[in-house]
Amino acid sequence: MKKVKTLLHKYILLVIGFILLILPLFTSQYEFYVVERGVQNAIQVLGLLILIGYSGMMSLGSAALLATGSYTYGILLVKLGISPWLGALLAIIITTLIGTLLAFPSFRLAGPFLVVTTVGFGEIVRILLLNLESLTGGAYGLEGYENLFADSRLVYAFMVVTLLLVAVGTQRISNSKLGLALKSIRQDEVAAEIMGVDVRRAKMVSFALSAMLAGLSGVFLANLTGYMSPDSFTSAESTTYLLMVVMGGMNSVVGAIISSIVITALPEFLRFLSSSRLLVYSLVLLIYLRVHWVKSSRPSCAGVAKKLKINIGNNKSGRGGGNG
Amino acid sequence: MLKICDLTVAYSVAPVLHSVNLEVPEGKIVALLGANGAGKSTTLKAVSGLIRAHSGRIEFCGQLISGKRPDEIVKLGLAHVPEGRLVFPGLSVFENLKIGSYTRRYSPNQLKVHMDKVYELFPRLAERCTQLAGTMSGGEQQMLAIGRAMMSEPKLLMLDEPSLGLAPVVIDTIMDKITEINKHGTTVLLIEQNAELALAISHYAYVLSVGEVVLSGESEAVAEDKSILEAYLGGEQ
Numbered sequence: 001m002k003k004v005k006t007l008l009h010k011y012i013l014l015v016i017g018f019i020l021l022i023l024p025l026f027t028s029q030y031e032f033y034v035v036e037r038g039v040q041n042a043i044q045v046l047g048l049l050i051l052i053g054y055s056g057m058m059s060l061g062s063a064a065l066l067a068t069g070s071y072t073y074g075i076l077l078v079k080l081g082i083s084p085w086l087g088a089l090l091a092i093i094i095t096t097l098i099g100t101l102l103a104f105p106s107f108r109l110a111g112p113f114l115v116v117t118t119v120g121f122g123e124i125v126r127i128l129l130l131n132l133e134s135l136t137g138g139a140y141g142l143e144g145y146e147n148l149f150a151d152s153r154l155v156y157a158f159m160v161v162t163l164l165l166v167a168v169g170t171q172r173i174s175n176s177k178l179g180l181a182l183k184s185i186r187q188d189e190v191a192a193e194i195m196g197v198d199v200r201r202a203k204m205v206s207f208a209l210s211a212m213l214a215g216l217s218g219v220f221l222a223n224l225t226g227y228m229s230p231d232s233f234t235s236a237e238s239t240t241y242l243l244m245v246v247m248g249g250m251n252s253v254v255g256a257i258i259s260s261i262v263i264t265a266l267p268e269f270l271r272f273l274s275s276s277r278l279l280v281y282s283l284v285l286l287i288y289l290r291v292h293w294v295k296s297s298r299p300s301c302a303g304v305a306k307k308l309k310i311n312i313g314n315n316k317s318g319r320g321g322g323n324g
Numbered sequence: 325m326l327k328i329c330d331l332t333v334a335y336s337v338a339p340v341l342h343s344v345n346l347e348v349p350e351g352k353i354v355a356l357l358g359a360n361g362a363g364k365s366t367t368l369k370a371v372s373g374l375i376r377a378h379s380g381r382i383e384f385c386g387q388l389i390s391g392k393r394p395d396e397i398v399k400l401g402l403a404h405v406p407e408g409r410l411v412f413p414g415l416s417v418f419e420n421l422k423i424g425s426y427t428r429r430y431s432p433n434q435l436k437v438h439m440d441k442v443y444e445l446f447p448r449l450a451e452r453c454t455q456l457a458g459t460m461s462g463g464e465q466q467m468l469a470i471g472r473a474m475m476s477e478p479k480l481l482m483l484d485e486p487s488l489g490l491a492p493v494v495i496d497t498i499m500d501k502i503t504e505i506n507k508h509g510t511t512v513l514l515i516e517q518n519a520e521l522a523l524a525i526s527h528y529a530y531v532l533s534v535g536e537v538v539l540s541g542e543s544e545a546v547a548e549d550k551s552i553l554e555a556y557l558g559g560e561q
Contacts, residue, residue, distance in 0.1 A: 177426065183415060184415070187413060190374070193374065195424060196398030198393070
């Protein structure tokens with residue numbers, strides 16, 4: 001039995017990937033769409049895991065970066081007619097650059113002040129999308145672009161594989177020197193500086209990685225929906241992404257993926273409750289957080305895993321201790 | 325090894341240091357004494373690049389370091405143990421030490437060698453290597469802060485009030501360890517409010533008062549000059 005657990009621990013990402021890949025065989029068209037969105041959200045949330053979880057820089061502008069990725073892809077394809085793959089690449093690059101610029105306020109601002117800056121950024125992007133009608137289609141939205149693959153199942157498979165690669169990368173960062181630098185910034189910026197961490201560079205890398213994944217996720221979103229409008233990128237979306245990171249435990253890759261997919265699907269599962277569905281949704285989340293607020297200040301899906309005695313991710317730093 | 329010439333530092337408009345001159349010779353322990361607000365910590369922060377000097381030069385091993393970034397200064401071999409320890413409370417002892425070697429490109433083997441050295445110096449840390457730093461006692465945290473600084477193999481170790489808030493027995497251990505570190509070849513710049521302690525283990529001493537060096541010399545000589553110590557540090561009655 002123990003052997004099974006260690007094996008599961010080692011290959012948990014592969015297991016998740018396998019489940020995700022065979023899932024379309026058992027789902028209806030609509031359920032398949034929900035799973036697709038879950039996987040796409042997970043890519044975005046892994047970016048936020050680096051930014052918010054590892055580095056401790058709170059952002060509520062993530063939907064805006066997602067929008068940047070989506071719209072850049074859409075606009076490049078519709079207006080310039082370039083190939084989807086080149087469009088995707090350029091969209092990711094441009095989103096990364098814009099996201100990196102967001103790091104500059106973070107050099108001087110922290111905590112609530114940084115949050116407000118990112119909210120401001122989010123609103124600016126949303127309003128630009130609404131008003132640059134000739135480019136973005138305004139409130140009517142943008143459509144009529146090609147997808148990466150004509151077959152939506154291929155897009156899905158590609159997305160799942162990408163998610164796995166991103167997950168492995170994110171996990172590696174956590175254990176790397178960069179990850180250590182980011183964690184040290186979260187804990188104490190002055191101390192990190194004294195230890196020789198180039199705080200500004202680390203912050204920029206963190207923002208850049210997070211924006212890159214947002215851009216990637218945005219491209220996939222454009223592929224899934226075939227249509228984009230400013231309504232899909234409101235600050236409520238940013239809040240949902242924040243929720244996904246927090247519920248995922250803020251330091252666990254597997255936790256982040258599971259929580260992304262569960263939170264994406266939860267409102268759909270609760271649809272039979274009709275109008276009281278949002279109330280129940282919020283209650284479920286609250287109860288979950290209350291139950292898994294284990295000892296440390298980090299509630300998580302990792303908490304569930306701990307109960308199942310699977311050691312997912314590197315929760316070495318987040319919990320434990322207490323025998324002082 | 326470390327040479328500070330005419331260092332003036334001001335927080336916004338209020339000057340804190342007035343042309344401070346200070347020298348730390350290689351292989352020695354130099355104490356920087358002074359009452360609260362004398363400018364001791366400010367001097368250290370200016371040296372490690374945390375705050376900008378208004379004017380003056382800071383040289384380390386013949387190289388001008390004033391104006392450099394903190395990470396560049398750490399790379400040159402200057403480690404700073406800040407006031408109040410500032411260990412990373414949510415990281416384990418092991419991770420704290422690992423960050424100490426952040427500017428060095430150690431191979432896993434080298435990392436282990438250096439970590440073992442620190443564990444040898446502070447066996448207590450070895451016992452607690454997986455524990456979160458924030459859950460340890462003040463003395464253990466101070467040991468960790470010193471050990472973390474030693475991970476970068478510094479030529480000069482700067483300590484900002486290592487005795488702060490510790491029990492007398494623990495302070496003695498810490499002071500013994502500082503002497504031991506120095507014997508192994510690391511130069512030490514020690515900031516202390518507790519003049520007696522610092523003078524007992526240091527070779528040279530400087531006394532700061534309201535941002536100026538008012539007294540300097542060999543520690544023994546300074547220690548004998550009771551009247552001056554009383555005037556500036558409020559020594560024994």
